[in-house]
Amino acid sequence: MNSTPAAKQKILIDTDPGQDIDDLLAIWFAMLRPELDVVGITTVTWPTDGRARLVKRLLRYLNRTNVLVAAGMAYPLRPFSADEEAAQHNLDRVMNHRSFAEPHDPADAPDDLDAVDFIIRSVEQYPGLIILACIAPLTNIATALRRKPEIAKKIKHIALMGGETALNRREHNIAFDYVASSIVFTSGIPIVMGTWSVTRQFTMTLTECDTAFRHHRGELPIAMAEAIKQWHPAQSWKPGPVMYDLFPIVWAFDKTYYNTLPMSVRVETTGEFTKGMTVPWGDSKNIEVTTDVRAEELKQFYLSTILG
Numbered sequence: 001m002n003s004t005p006a007a008k009q010k011i012l013i014d015t016d017p018g019q020d021i022d023d024l025l026a027i028w029f030a031m032l033r034p035e036l037d038v039v040g041i042t043t044v045t046w047p048t049d050g051r052a053r054l055v056k057r058l059l060r061y062l063n064r065t066n067v068l069v070a071a072g073m074a075y076p077l078r079p080f081s082a083d084e085e086a087a088q089h090n091l092d093r094v095m096n097h098r099s100f101a102e103p104h105d106p107a108d109a110p111d112d113l114d115a116v117d118f119i120i121r122s123v124e125q126y127p128g129l130i131i132l133a134c135i136a137p138l139t140n141i142a143t144a145l146r147r148k149p150e151i152a153k154k155i156k157h158i159a160l161m162g163g164e165t166a167l168n169r170r171e172h173n174i175a176f177d178y179v180a181s182s183i184v185f186t187s188g189i190p191i192v193m194g195t196w197s198v199t200r201q202f203t204m205t206l207t208e209c210d211t212a213f214r215h216h217r218g219e220l221p222i223a224m225a226e227a228i229k230q231w232h233p234a235q236s237w238k239p240g241p242v243m244y245d246l247f248p249i250v251w252a253f254d255k256t257y258y259n260t261l262p263m264s265v266r267v268e269t270t271g272e273f274t275k276g277m278t279v280p281w282g283d284s285k286n287i288e289v290t291t292d293v294r295a296e297e298l299k300q301f302y303l304s305t306i307l308g
Helices: 022-032 048-061 082-088 115-125 139-147 149-154 178-185 206-214 219-235 246-251 295-307
Strands: 009-015 036-043 069-071 130-135 157-161 191-194 258-263 265-267 278-280 287-293
Touching (some): 022 246, 022 295, 048 219, 069 115, 115 130, 115 139, 130 246, 139 178, 246 295
Parallel strands (some): 009 036, 191 287
16 A cells, blocks of 8 residues: 655745854755755845845755745834944844855845745745744744735744743844734734744754864855854854754654643733743743753754755
8 A cells, every 4th residue: 555645844934044053054954854845935134135145045055946035124113223223234243154155146146026925925825834934033924914914814833933931031033023023923823932942952062063064075064164163253152053943944844852832922012121022921822832852862863964
């Protein structure tokens, strides 16, 4: 008797590569997993075109140029001061490994698509089938929900890296655009949240990366080793790549590596000291929240995928 192969899980990845290295590392993994059908990749937060170029270069290394890459919202929906905007334009901070997409090549230009419209179109093309894998502030997703609210009922899940419930912490992806985060969290879409304290348990040291990537016989591993070298001085408090952003990718097709617990969670949008925090509150049990991870097994799974 012939068995029917399982259908691939369709995902759309929303990302902000350039400031931290784990976005590219997570996308690399996603593109190699046979269980996943990546229908597209969108970028968010200025410079969205520059971030898209990093993704396009990665896809060129992987011979996956068929995957569409759309640049999206440059600034958050929340109030954004002139000082914040000026800080955002510090390329050495927010695009510290932009050398990954250098020298400049016209082939790395993002596709001629508006990311928000592309998200809407993809969800409508595959109603009930797409998981949005969100590894960035949620500005693109919230804008799509504002632009066309009815898509909320057509999204299978949102799997996101962001927030924290076990510690008193404002996690970046949620806090950077707390208005967008609140829109998403109250949308009624099934959400699973990879928290800061759990997703950070999978780390790779610089020595591990150098051994695994630089000594590997492939253009992409060598280029990634150089990108990690360029990135680390900007975030030198980390031992090496902290693989926060792998969570939504893995969870989309294998839920066994992370433990989760249903919780009632809301995004604080008004508190002087708590604005941008994810706060356990109420009894709706509306969010699946990570509580633990089999980090060492996950590391081996990750490395065996990207390096063979």
